[in-house]
Amino acid sequence: MSKAKPNPNLTPTPAQADLPADLPAHKGLVVVIEDHQEYLSALKRLLELEGYACEAHLSAESFLQLHPPEELAPLGPCCLLCDVKLPAMSGLQLQERFADLKEMPLILMSGNSGVHEVAEGFRAGALDFLLKPIDAEVLLQRVSQALELSAQRQQERQFREGLRERIEGMSARERQIARRVAEGMLNREIAAEMHIALRTVKLHRHRALLKLGAKNVPELVRLIQIEAL
Amino acid sequence: MSKAKPNPNLTPTPAQADLPADLPAHKGLVVVIEDHQEYLSALKRLLELEGYACEAHLSAESFLQLHPPEELAPLGPCCLLCDVKLPAMSGLQLQERFADLKEMPLILMSGNSGVHEVAEGFRAGALDFLLKPIDAEVLLQRVSQALELSAQRQQERQFREGLRERIEGMSARERQIARRVAEGMLNREIAAEMHIALRTVKLHRHRALLKLGAKNVPELVRLIQIEAL
DNA sequence: AATGCAATCACCCCAAGGTGCATATCTGAA
DNA sequence: TTCAGATATGCACCTTGGGGTGATTGCATT
Missing domain, CATH: 3.40.50.2300 (Response regulator)
Incomplete structure (x- = not known):
């Protein structure tokens, strides 16, 4: 889809030696x-x-x-x-x-x-x-x-966009649980609210962290925070 | 310091009945x-x-x-x-x-x-x-x-400002540990890095949460995040 | 029908967090 | 000097989080 040569006739492009010539522009x-x-x-x-x-x-x-x-x-x-x-x-x-x-x-x-x-x-x-x-x-x-x-x-x-992609790569359950975790809810509370076994919450939580690429809860909190604009 | 009567001669203030008369302005x-x-x-x-x-x-x-x-x-x-x-x-x-x-x-x-x-x-x-x-x-x-x-x-x-006050109400140690917790470090890691016993980290961490008014780690993460601009 | 994935749950184990109790040093303020 | 607060530590106990193994169910695609 994208043009290999972004500026075929209008922009000769200085073609500096230390940078690949097909970059759109060096300074913009x-x-x-x-x-x-x-x-x-x-x-x-x-x-x-x-x-x-x-x-x-x-x-x-x-x-x-x-x-x-x-x-x-x-x-x-x-x-x-x-x-x-x-x-x-x-x-x-x-x-x-x-x-x-x-x-x-x-x-x-x-x-x-x-x-x-x-x-x-x-x-x-x-x-x-x-x-x-x-x-x-x-x-x-x-x-x-x-x-x-x-x-x-x-x-x-x-x-x-990357964040959005990762979030859309999660299942619905994972998203719900990730949100609640980021809000500070305990697994136990989440389980109660969702009428789910504790073990299940842990599983989704684990997968949410994985799919979001978050190494720990604080990181997840930041990502969810950003996502929420 | 602040004037009890913000507009003594210039603004008669409509003096609506349903609001205290000494409020600076109803709509601004x-x-x-x-x-x-x-x-x-x-x-x-x-x-x-x-x-x-x-x-x-x-x-x-x-x-x-x-x-x-x-x-x-x-x-x-x-x-x-x-x-x-x-x-x-x-x-x-x-x-x-x-x-x-x-x-x-x-x-x-x-x-x-x-x-x-x-x-x-x-x-x-x-x-x-x-x-x-x-x-x-x-x-x-x-x-x-x-x-x-x-x-x-x-x-x-x-x-x-409120946040800043709460943060300044913390001791130096508490601030350091709160920051590390918000970064996702484990108590054990914090203890190692600061050459401190695990128990001490837990103490400061606890007090940090209290003084910041955070009910849980995610909340602390958000506060620290905001504080860091 | 078979396969795959999401979701669910149970049992068990270990690691990490949270707290109470007790103690100790140091520093600055009353 | 005495007292308060910050800092530091040990021990014990309980809760919570993290993760492994294994299994079932339902839905959708193949």
């Missing part, structure tokens, strides 16, 4: 959407000079086409750098599409936005709203920050 | 800072009509004078509603003073701000930036949201 991927061809190119050059992978688009549609629904393979930290004023679909609209996709922070740009647009951008959850002319230092600082956020959220999600 | 306190007397009064009326307590100031200095350093007694949810353009000290500068005071969210207002100011306001951590003319519905919605945030953060902090 920046998706830039900007309808001015020249400015777009300039941004791309700047970002690539800094060691970022950069995917350039002239429109939001072009971007959505490459990353269709929300099946963005989480291949390393990435962020959106996007002009607010775009043909057909604005940056704000784009943000709505990815509202749930917190792993791809949005940085908005604009040269002639009104105060309302700026406020709207922030309310919509943009990490920042850069006003043209944009200072290169500031831009890079924000991008770096956005990628850091992205990496952090991806890591978080991946952990949760 | 909104501190408004606005240099236009008329607008300030209008805001105050609006907010009080909605059941909020309202403290009105014509300048940031006036506000800081009433709430000197950061000794804001956390008497219920409160937020700042503040014009960006103020004599002497702007809303943004004010925000810097209270950057650590997350329990008092800031809503900025302005009628003639530029895009840069709006962006700066958001970057500074303002919850929102309302542009005049301000719609009453929108304002009340934001205030409600801000107070909810404030209440949540205060509750969180109070819990942490």
Whole structure:
């Protein structure tokens, strides 16, 4: 499913010697959407000079086409750098599409936005709203920050996904008992509440620990805690 | 230290019959800072009509004078509603003073701000930036949201303070052993690592549970977890 | 029908946790 | 000095957790 070559024509990828060449990006991927061809190119050059992978688009549609629904393979930290004023679909609209996709922070740009647009951008959850002319230092600082956020959220999600998998690998009984154990109930109490023999509780408890990969009860407590959000 | 009458002259307080009159505010306190007397009064009326307590100031200095350093007694949810353009000290500068005071969210207002100011306001951590003319519905919605945030953060902090107190009420040994227990170590292992008899570990462990108010190990794990941020 | 898995339970054993009782040292506060 | 609290330890007893062996039942897939 996932592309072996993530950026076939847009990103030459510096191809540093000490890292495998097919890694998506060394310092992260920046998706830039900007309808001015020249400015777009300039941004791309700047970002690539800094060691970022950069995917350039002239429109939001072009971007959505490459990353269709929300099946963005989480291949390393990435962020959106996007002009607010775009043909057909604005940056704000784009943000709505990815509202749930917190792993791809949005940085908005604009040269002639009104105060309302700026406020709207922030309310919509943009990490920042850069006003043209944009200072290169500031831009890079924000991008770096956005990628850091992205990496952090991806890591978080991946952990949760792994945890979720482990939990779904448990049987219903095991889940019930694991929850009660994490709540501090004694085996005896659990057995009474569930009308089950003590030995059975112990068995499920044991398997729950195994399947969750928890070496002891405190670890199980932490996992269940995290799972419960 | 804390004032028995929180709003002596500024807030008449609706004095509803079903609640003690000396409560700070039923729905929360909104501190408004606005240099236009008329607008300030209008805001105050609006907010009080909605059941909020309202403290009105014509300048940031006036506000800081009433709430000197950061000794804001956390008497219920409160937020700042503040014009960006103020004599002497702007809303943004004010925000810097209270950057650590997350329990008092800031809503900025302005009628003639530029895009840069709006962006700066958001970057500074303002919850929102309302542009005049301000719609009453929108304002009340934001205030409600801000107070909810404030209440949540205060509750969180109070819990942490209580927890901190309990932890500081423990002896050094008790803390060390509680931490190790929460990490999943066995009494025997703890005893070995600390060059202590097993019996001693059990004692400290017991007292730790007592002083933390934890009924069982999972509860202790959660408390230690929270304490560790 | 056969196989596999989840769930259930009994009996037994050992390890670990929880407590009461008794004792002892050390340090800082009254 | 005396007293309180922290720290430390030993002994004994009971509870609880962990795990092995073996067996049964029900459901679903093969």
